[in-house]
Amino acid sequence: MTTFTRLGFGLAATAVSISMLSGCSKIDDIKAITDAATTAVEQLSDTAGGLTEIAAGDLVTVEGIDRALGAISQRVGANPMQVVELVITEQVVTVQAVNPAAPTELNQWTYTAGQVGDLRPVDYDDDTEALQQNLFPVTEVPATAIMTAVDNAIGASGIADGEVQTVIVKRNLPFSDDLQILINVQGERSNKQVRADATGQVTGVV
Known part of the structure; x- marks a missing residue:
């Protein structure tokens, strides 16, 4: 019998230490959302183009999601990306994806204001088995x-x-x-x- 483990990834503004969770809760999801928003604010470029896109609030659309994931995929260097989690808000798309050149390295990427921010390493406690169980090609959910x-x-x-x-x-x-x-x-x-x-x-x- 296969035992599945959910990685307790929080989309944090800095690399975080994470614990293994036995289940899924709204509290976990709310924390992921809050932390992802914090990261986006830190990375926000105060440019006319970026502010225009934020005002439009157009990321929660087919076109907005595809645009964000396409831009992140280019930075990751993989198409499709192998990810453990995707978080979408009106202004921000955040993913945690493995480095195709180093499959045990997990990084967080955030797209906001038309730009992809710098990667942030994610500490998953070196549990590579759990990492593999959680991964999926981002294209599996169009x-x-x-x-x-x-x-x-x-x-x-x-x-x-x-x-x-x-x-x-x-x-x-x-x-x-x-x-x-x-x-x-x-x-x-x-x-x-x-x-x-x-x-x-x-x-x-x-």
Whole structure:
């Protein structure tokens, strides 16, 4: 029987030490989102072009996701990239991808304001087995599937005034190695996490 391990990666503004987690929680996801946003703010270039893109808020679209992942892929030097997690917000796309020239090296990359920031090494406690279990080609969950999940999230959440805040793509470890899309929906008085499969079809709400 295969035992799956979820790496407890936090998308931090600096290299972080991480612990092995036995499950998936909204708290973990919220921390990943918060830390990814912190990184993006640090890397933000105060340029007219960058501010225009931020004002447009166009990353949570098929075109925006593809543009961001294409730019990051060029910096990583792999197409497709092998990643453990993808976090998308209106202004930021962050991935943790292995270096194709050194497959045990995991790095965090952030795209914001039309630019890819410098890589940030990720400390995964040298657990290469867990790293391999968590990896997936980023193309396995296309932008069209992500947007299908996003488009269905508000209705599925039951929050009439809800807005999609963040989208996370990763494996459903340690429960299974299935890929999942997690959409965090925030309303004025409540919030929900809508879960979808790799095709974008909703599988649950928590």
